[in-house]
Amino acid sequence: MNKNYSFESALIVSLSAVALLVHLLTNGRYGYFRDELYYIACARHLDFGYIDQPPLSILLLRLSEAFLGDSLFAVRLLPVAAGAVTVSLTGVIARELGGRTWAIALACAASLCALFNLAVGNFFSMNAFEPLFWTACIYILVRVVNGGSPTLWLWLGALLGLSLENKHSTVFFAAGIFVALLLTPERAHFSKKWIWLGGLIAFAIALPNILWEARHHWPTYELLSNIAHSNKNVGLSPTQFIAQQVVFMNPGTFPLWLAGLLWVFGSREGRRYRAIGIIYLVTLAEFIVLHGKSYYLAPALCSLPRVAWLPSVFS
16 A cells, blocks of 8 residues: 555656646747736735735745746746646545546646646746645545545635635635535534634635725726626637636546546545535536636636546546
8 A cells, every 4th residue: 555655646746747847848938928027017016915916926926036036937937836736736636536546647647738727837827826726725625525634624724815815716716615515514514613713714814905905995896897897808608618618628638527527426436525516516607607707717627526537437
């Protein structure tokens, strides 16, 4: 068992290293993406919020420039690292679900080959860190389902808080988690203190940005409202929205995450983890109803059902 565990760990690290290498070899082959220039400008003016984003990614860029320099290569190092760690977490989740070598390899490969991950890992933006935070949250949740310490809720709260400070769309992901807990046996945790303490930690971490928004009369909401009433974003039907997810994730990985949904809802082994599928479906419904941009859901696809079916096939 220990030998297999060590080999699986080495496999996860190796595939994460491949993801790291892919980005390091390619992310300097073109100039600044326009949004990167905006992020760099914001990093010159640190604050607890900005009109179109929370402060965490801007703070990370400022720290990156302080310690790594401000070259284009250095600016993109943190997104590269985030992508590599996301691949690692995907493999760890597959193992936590009961998968072994082939399951872990396929899960990591699917994460590595996801077109959304390949794209956001090659330039600096808050989108580069969102899959990392969401995947880490799912890992913690799977650990809880598997009987892990209830203090894991504190870590989940911290991750959700940091994710909220990275991008406001985490609100919808958090709502998906809340609904999933209510609809599964994990709702028993609501009778214990740890989940509430985790929620308090999430709120405390997000509070500086909430206060900034309130002090400035909720500019992010006003911006989003103005965009919603303009013709800037193309409205997609539910079918078109879902089709976009297939493209973002790489059509070749479509059987993996589709089978993941079938596994968590339709198999005896997978039903234990159906909260994962519920989170995805709730988040999907939210973005469809609210006409969110199609790539908003990509971090959920990066972190949720793609790996769930693998243990039952490659044990």
